[in-house]
Amino acid sequence: MPKIDGARLIADLKRMADFGRYKTGVHRPTFSPQDVESRHWLASRMEEAGLEASIDGIGNVIGRRPGDGPRLLMGSHTDTQPQGGWLDGVMGVLYGVEVARAFRDDPALAGVGVEVASWADEESHYMSFLGSKSFVGELSEADIDATRNRDDGTPLREALARSGFAGRPRAAVDPARYVGYLEAHIEQGGYLESEARRIGVVTSIVGIHGYRVTFTGVQNHAGTTPMPIRKDAGVALVRFCNALYERFAAASGPRSVWTVGRILLEPGAPAIIPGRAEMLLQFRDGEPATMARLEGVLDQLVAETNQSGPCPVAVEVLSRTPPTIMDDRFQQALAAAAEVHAPGNWMAMPSAAGHDAQIIAHRLPAGMMFVPSIGGVSHHYSEDTDEADIVLGCQVFADAAARILEAARR
Amino acid sequence: MPKIDGARLIADLKRMADFGRYKTGVHRPTFSPQDVESRHWLASRMEEAGLEASIDGIGNVIGRRPGDGPRLLMGSHTDTQPQGGWLDGVMGVLYGVEVARAFRDDPALAGVGVEVASWADEESHYMSFLGSKSFVGELSEADIDATRNRDDGTPLREALARSGFAGRPRAAVDPARYVGYLEAHIEQGGYLESEARRIGVVTSIVGIHGYRVTFTGVQNHAGTTPMPIRKDAGVALVRFCNALYERFAAASGPRSVWTVGRILLEPGAPAIIPGRAEMLLQFRDGEPATMARLEGVLDQLVAETNQSGPCPVAVEVLSRTPPTIMDDRFQQALAAAAEVHAPGNWMAMPSAAGHDAQIIAHRLPAGMMFVPSIGGVSHHYSEDTDEADIVLGCQVFADAAARILEAARR
Known part of the structure; x- marks a missing residue:
């Protein structure tokens, strides 16, 4: 059985958190100078682990194992949310590097091994799952041409050129090369903690x-325009949003979540009636029927608002990702490894967050494993996981990988 | 009677609109490069009109009349709202320059005259009425130390230094020097147009x-945090704002207006529950009792929200300006001049917008005159006024100034 080195793993995680450190977390948006620097450092760690590392034309860092034999691909992402946590994504990538080292150092595992990837921009600074897609x-190439940074509008082409990745070939999956894909991640929620599982x-x-829900009003002076004749796009947005919260609460399933993460009024000055307003809306559920029901509620409210006026509303679909089922054999391997190292202390559960595994699953069998998030916190610099849980998780992950590869060798 | 030159006035207005032109309007925030450049150009036009021009330590451009005799101060502002109109503020300043030229060219007006000011930052990029205050x-000086740009946080000191105005003396009113203050402005509303008055x-x-109303929640992942345990600052803001709109509608007077011009959710990403949210709220009325009633509604809603939770709300007062009555003799002089040049086509009316005149009125008798805004539009690049109305307004303004100064000479 591969034996991971917990201290070596933790040291790598801490070193990685130096790139873009923000308070106790990390601010490392995709293709920021800190992100680019961290990709080069990651490539050097992959080389040190015995992999042949390269960064491809979309910023993916991929460490390939020389030689023949069955291979398991492992990975996650190393870009972060704005002012995000130190483990979100990174942990899964460095698990891969640590597992690669453990396989290299275990003579019983000669002839099989892992390859490791950091997929660019999982966190959607330019496009959700850019690298794994x-x-x-x-x-x-047309998608790349059309893509811009969600905050400052920088074209993706410009960011790739500035990062030094433009013009490089983009890595493409060869399904014959891999037994499958395995990804580890922090849970990002509080279920493991509340059930006391590791x-x-x-x-x-x-x-x-x-x-993206956009309201069009008429911009005007906030003092001289009488209330009855106003077409205030901000008022329209607030009323719409308030109604949406109430209707979603009535239509949702037990695990549904919905969030308005951004509201923008234009031009955004205290003495000007907003002429345009937009909000970013997102909702999630594991049940396709519930997803369809929530979308129906949204469409209905849009239709009603456009009928009643005074500000027209338009909806742009930014993403529509269906639920993804994980490979059954990979679930069994992870469960068997968890039962060895944490007997009775693991559980099966859905992921309430999106992950690169759902994209890779389009071409390879895929599995995922979680470790607990303290207080269920993530997407915030205070995100953390107990060090013992981080180390335990990596050992379970290595063991599961060995089980999957041994099954493939037979 | 002073005779203004309409073509010369219009040419000046059009030249001024070149500084920061945006579509058919102007984008010239206070102390932007375009704003600074326009102040130097304005000073040169004042000199050409026979005034001694200088720019003071807060960016005010002041043209002083050499010699003795009664003086009337005229002015307004030349900074603009973001993507604002070409006349808002600027027209009143260039009326002053044109009236100064008309007085200079009229031998009957020897011994009296006007002085002209462009007050810095009427539009509140740093502080409302910065220059007139x-x-x-x-x-x-401590106020200046503490003031920052409302959009990007640039310290006012830094902006003054970059503009070349830091270290200059700040002009201070000498009440004995002036008969009073007169300001012309576009109406910015639709009352003149709807009553067919000029x-x-x-x-x-x-x-x-x-x-500024601020809500404090708990930032977290938008997928993995169940709805019942969320403390979403954005949801709290939307609910509060929706309730405020309804209660203000019930408590307001016939001419009350209220506006939420900006909403900000932090960190503002689609997959993060907002941990902090703020909105800028403004309301206006001519009646002190109505202003107090609206503030009471706000305070009551804040108290209720803090009692019910889950996100605490805090209110910061950004400004609290009472209504200002215009000088009665100046109103009469403006009315008499209007009756000569536009018989039956003028009206008395309150200003629904704030103006530098309300600040100067603290130390000098003050009056104001409006010309119509096409469609009642302002604070938008499409803001406009009929050229004939611009020219007529300047003639009325010059005539009223002569009446006020002749009364002072007697």
Whole structure:
């Protein structure tokens, strides 16, 4: 059985958190200088682990194992949310590097091994799952041309050029090369903690729908325009949003979640009636029927608002990702490894967050494993996981990988 | 009677609109490069009109009349709202320059005259009425130290230094020097147009209260945090804002207006539950009792929200300006001049917008005059006024100034 080195793993995680450190977390948006620097450092760690590392034309860092024999691909992402946590994504990538080292150092595992990837921009600074989409062949050159940074509008082409990745070939999956794909991640929620379990074996990844909802009013002076004749896009947005919260609460399933993460009024000055307003809406559920029901509520409210006026509303679909079921044999391997290292202390559970595994699953069998998030917190610099849980998780992950590869060798 | 030159006035207005032109309007925020450049150009036009021009330590451009005799101060502002109109503020300043030329060219007016000011930052990029407050002695050095740009946080000190105005003396009003202050402005509303009048004689300027309302939640992952345990600052803001709109509609007077011009959710990403949210609220009315009633509604809703939770709300008062009555003799002079040049086509009316005149009125008798806004539009690049109305307004303004100064000479 491969034996991971917990201290070596933790040291790598801490070193990685130096790139873009923000308070106790990390601010490392995709293709920021800190992100680019961290990719080069990661490539050097992959080389040190005995892999042949390269960074491809979309920013994916991939460490390939020389020689023949069955291979398991492992990975996650190393970009972060704005002012995000130190483990979200990174932990899964460095688990891969640590497992690669453990396989290299175990003579019983000669002839099988792991390869490791950091997929670019899982966190959607330019496009959700940019790197994994590229790898599975779901990102065209035209898509790249059309993509811009969600915050400052920088074209993706410009960011790639500035990062030094433009013009490089983009890595593409060869399904014959891999037994499958395995991804580890922090849970990002509080289920493991509240159930006092240390390992989560993921059964499926929730579907996510994302929308931009835009209201068009008439910009005018906030003092001289009488209330009855105003067409205030901000008022329209607030009324719409308030109604949506109430209707979603009535239509949702027990695990549904919905969030308005951004509201923008234009031009955004205290003495000007907003002429345009937009909000970013996202909702998630594991059940396709519930997803369809929530989308129906949204469409109905849009239709009613456009009928009643005074500000027209338009909806743009930003993403519509269905739920993804994880490979059954991979779930069994993870469960068996968890039962060895944490007997009775693991559970099967859905993922309430999206992950690169749902994209890679389009071309390879895929599995996922969770470790607990303290207080269920993530997407915030205070995100953390007990060090003992981080180390335990990596050992379970290595053991599961060995089980999957041994089964493939037979 | 002074005779203004309409073509010369229009040419100046059009030249001024070149500084920061945006579509058919102007984008010239205070102390932007375009704003600074326009102040130097304005000073040169004042010199050409026979005034001694200087720019003071807060960015006020002041043209002083050499010699003795009664003086009337005229002015307004030349900074603009973001993507604002070409006449808002600027017209009143260039009326002053044109009237100065008309007085200079009329031998009957020897011994009296006008002085002209462009007050810095009427539009609140740093502080409402920054320049006029400085002129009347209501802006301390500590106030300047503490002031920052409302959009990007640039310290005012830094902006003054970059503009080349830091270290210059700040002009201060000498009440003995002036008969009073007269300001012309576009109406910015639709009352003149709907009543088919070409001149408005302002009776009073409305009071304005401005607030920042801040909600504190808990930032977390938008997929993995179940709805019942969320503390979403954005949801709290939307509910509060929706309730406020309804309660204000019930408590307001016939001419009350209220506006939420900006909403900000932090960190503002689609997959993060907002941990903090803020909105800028402003309301206006000519009646002190109505202003107090609206503030009471706000305070009551804040108290209820803090009692019910889950996100605490805090209110910061940004401004609390009472209504200002215009000088009675100045109203009469403007009315008499309007009756000569536009018989039956003028009206007395309150100003629904704030103006530098309300600040200068703290130290000098003050009057104001309006010309119509096409469609009542302002604070938008499409803002406009019929050229004939612009020229007529300047002639009325010059005539009223002559009447006020002749009365002072007797």
